[in-house]
Amino acid sequence: MTGPWYVFYSCVGVNFVTTLFTMLAIQVKDYGNADQLYLAPFPTPAPEPWEIRVQVHATALNRADILQREGHYPPPEGASPILGLEIAGVVEAVGSEVTRWEIGDAVFGLLPGGGYAEYAVMHEDMAMPLPEGWEFTKAAAVPEVFLTAFQALRWVGNLRKDETVLLHAGASGVGTAAIQLAKKMGATVLVTASSGKHALCLDLGADHAIDYRKGPFLEKVEELTEGKGVNLIVDPVGGDYFDQNIKVLQRDGRLVMLAVMAGGKTSASIGPIVFKRLQILGTTLRSRTPDYQIRLTREFVAFAYDDLVSQAICPVVDEVYHWHDVAKAHRYMEANLSAGKVILQIKE
Ligand SMILES: NC(=O)c1ccc[n+]([C@@H]2O[C@H](COP(=O)([O-])OP(=O)(O)OC[C@H]3O[C@@H](n4cnc5c(N)ncnc54)[C@H](OP(=O)(O)O)[C@@H]3O)[C@@H](O)[C@H]2O)c1
Numbered sequence: 303m304t305g306p307w308y309v310f311y312s313c314v315g316v317n318f319v320t321t322l323f324t325m326l327a328i329q330v331k332d333y334g335n336a337d338q339l340y341l342a343p344f345p346t347p348a349p350e351p352w353e354i355r356v357q358v359h360a361t362a363l364n365r366a367d368i369l370q371r372e373g374h375y376p377p378p379e380g381a382s383p384i385l386g387l388e389i390a391g392v393v394e395a396v397g398s399e400v401t402r403w404e405i406g407d408a409v410f411g412l413l414p415g416g417g418y419a420e421y422a423v424m425h426e427d428m429a430m431p432l433p434e435g436w437e438f439t440k441a442a443a444v445p446e447v448f449l450t451a452f453q454a455l456r457w458v459g460n461l462r463k464d465e466t467v468l469l470h471a472g473a474s475g476v477g478t479a480a481i482q483l484a485k486k487m488g489a490t491v492l493v494t495a496s497s498g499k500h501a502l503c504l505d506l507g508a509d510h511a512i513d514y515r516k517g518p519f520l521e522k523v524e525e526l527t528e529g530k531g532v533n534l535i536v537d538p539v540g541g542d543y544f545d546q547n548i549k550v551l552q553r554d555g556r557l558v559m560l561a562v563m564a565g566g567k568t569s570a571s572i573g574p575i576v577f578k579r580l581q582i583l584g585t586t587l588r589s590r591t592p593d594y595q596i597r598l599t600r601e602f603v604a605f606a607y608d609d610l611v612s613q614a615i616c617p618v619v620d621e622v623y624h625w626h627d628v629a630k631a632h633r634y635m636e637a638n639l640s641a642g643k644v645i646l647q648i649k650e
Pocket residue numbers: 363364365366446447450471472473474475476477494495496499514538539559560561562563564585586587588635638639640641642643
């Protein structure tokens with residue numbers, strides 16, 4: 303490098319200039335498998351007046367990242383095209399209207415995108431304070447799955463004390479959060495999961511764990527509930543679970559669908575939906591308005607933050623990968639090997 307840029311860089315320092323204009327971020331070369339992920343410079347986002355810019359220390363994987371990488375899940379309008387729905391890190395710049403945070407504060411929270419990067423911006427009201435003594439890698443495991451589980455159980459599913467809830471994929475990120483929140487809500491919790499993950503679900507408070515690979519979960523649920531069935535089901539699996547779900551729901555039961563990991567088609571009979579007055583509800587978190595997500599974050603903090611601090615409720619961190627190993631981390635999640643969250647460490 304020669305000329306005026308050489309003089310400029312030598313005076314102010316290369317790191318300063320890089321931070322000001324560009325950062326490193328994981329990007330997708332062409333839609334496809336995990337080999338498409340690569341690390342390269344990307345413009346550093348500038349905070350809007352009500353936003354903070356966070357130096358990201360850790361982010362976490364979500365199935366949505368895999369779908370986005372494959373080209374099946376475009377980011378919502380206005381969101382960063384970079385993958386990553388949650389972060390933990392340190393406030394490094396604040397917009398002119400920000401009142402809650404100062405530079406240097408440690409925070410974590412949900413994003414509509416942009417987490418797989420050195421810097422990310424978020425609305426100041428989406429950020430939560432990092433509990434004292436917490437690693438960033440632990441805090442990055444909280445936002446997406448706990449807010450999804452809280453939304454599904456409380457806002458959408460209307461779970462009440464003494465009801466029985468069935469959580470499918472109980473050892474997933476969402477499942478491990480939902481077990482703990484549902485217990486705090488006073489419910490009896492049944493989960494389905496592969497048997498190697500049952501001990502984790504039971505340790506987190508689940509009352510019963512069912513191995514869905516050993517036959518239809520329907521019979522086991524009927525046996526465990528003495529034929530009564532359940533009040534609420536939270537299901538990210540879909541496919542042929544749908545028919546069984548309809549059968550095991552009690553009168554006035556609710557089915558909250560989060561995803562269709564086993565497929566989106568069913569030939570279930572619909573009569574029982576009418577006769578048992580069932581409610582079939584679908585929900586997503588990412589497509590919700592910022593206002594909705596802020597209210598959800600606030601209500602979640604009021605409900606569970608103290609329990610997170612006291613460790614009565616704990617995020618489950620399964621594996622921490624250096625972000626240079628992002629492809630390995632994606633392959634691990636895609637192979638259904640994880641139980642709880644898979645984290646990417648960006649800054650030591
Ligand atoms: N709607 C929303 O707002 C929202 C928000 C967050 C996540 N989600 C969705 O919820 C799902 C779970 O997310 P997550 O991050 O918690 O996932 P995760 O941690 O990656 O866990 C997924 C687990 O589900 C089980 N599973 C996978 N395919 C299955 C199948 N065909 N039948 C039965 N079980 C299967 C596997 O565990 P086993 O070993 O037990 O089989 C797998 O490890 C994803 O599809 C995600 O996209 C939706």
